[in-house]
Structures are given as C-alpha cells and as structure tokens.
Amino acid sequence: MSFDVFAQRFVGGEPAEAENGVLSELLAPHLMRVESESDFAELHFDDGTADFYGVAEPGTGFMVNHVSGQLAWELFVRMASAGDMALMAPGVPTMIFSEEVRQHLPEGLAEDAVVLSSGADILRTFANA
Structure with missing residues (x-):
C-alpha cells in the first residue's frame, strides 16, 4: 500500500498527544533503519516492510506509507x-x-468513521473505498 496513512489522537475535536512511551515500545522491535534527522524509520516484519514518519515522538501523530504485508x-x-x-x-x-x-x-x-479491530479490517476498508 503506497498511499499515506496518518494517525492522530484527538480530544474535543483538536489534535492531542497520545501516550508516547507505549507507542515507542510497540514500535521498537520493528525498527530496521532510523534516520533521526528526517524523523523516518523503515520498519521490518516477517511478511513485509513499512515506511514510518514520526519515529522520534509517535505520540504526537505519525504517518506510514509503502506498507507491504499484513503484520x-x-x-x-x-x-x-x-x-x-x-x-x-x-x-x-x-x-x-x-x-x-x-x-x-x-x-x-466522526460521522463516517468506522470501528475496526484488526489489520485485515483496515485492508478491507481500503479495498471497499
């Protein structure tokens, strides 16, 4: 999947920070290459890779693209x-x-938001759009 997918927490309709420590902990095992000057990381999974932007502080929001595989x-x-x-x-x-x-x-x-529970749900949402 090569288009940009953005992640952001909102509170009261405004962008807000998420718990950075938990997000960094989840991200850490998948870091393959980090370019701190551009806040970029290449992530590795058993079935593919992904480009991740916002690696320094993922709690402020992040963007991914060039995602391959389901993991x-x-x-x-x-x-x-x-x-x-x-x-x-x-x-x-x-x-x-x-x-x-x-x-x-x-x-x-909010009106058209869909509640999902898995990566497969995300891929189905992309396919149905």
Whole structure:
C-alpha cells in the first residue's frame, strides 16, 4: 500500500498527544533503519516492510506509507488502540478502534468513521473505498 496513512489522537475535536512511551515500545522491535534527522524509520516484519514518519515522538501523530504485508497493519492497530488514535487516508473513512474515540473526532470525521479491530479490517476498508 503506497498511499499515506496518518494517525492522530484527538480530544474535543483538536489534535492531542497520545501516550508516547507505549507507542515507542510497540514500535521498537520493528525498527530496521532510523534516520533521526528526517524523523523516518523503515520498519521490518516477517511478511513485509513499512515506511514510518514520526519515529522520534509517535505520540504526537505519525504517518506510514509503502506498507507491504499484513503484520504492519496489525502493529498500527495496536498502536492506534493504545493511543486512542484515528487512522486517516485519502478516500477512506476515518478508522477508529474504539467507539469512545468517535466523540473526540473533529466535525466531518466522526460521522463516517468506522470501528475496526484488526489489520485485515483496515485492508478491507481500503479495498471497499
């Protein structure tokens, strides 16, 4: 998947920080190459790779692209769930991983948001968009 997918936590419709320590801990085992000057990391999984932007402080939000395989999507579900974050991509409904997150989304994102629970759900959402 080569388009950009953004992750962001919202509180009261405004961008907010997520728990950075938990997100960094989830991310750490998959770091293959880190370019700290550009806040970029290449992630490695048993079935593929992903480009990750926001590696220094993933709790402030992050972006992924060039994702191959399904295991990367499972990681992004765990990260989004742990941080109460929404995933957003062009032409795709906002993806959330708890109904409670919907109340904090900005106007225009909440109405069509879909609650998902797995990486396979994300891939189905992309395919159905």
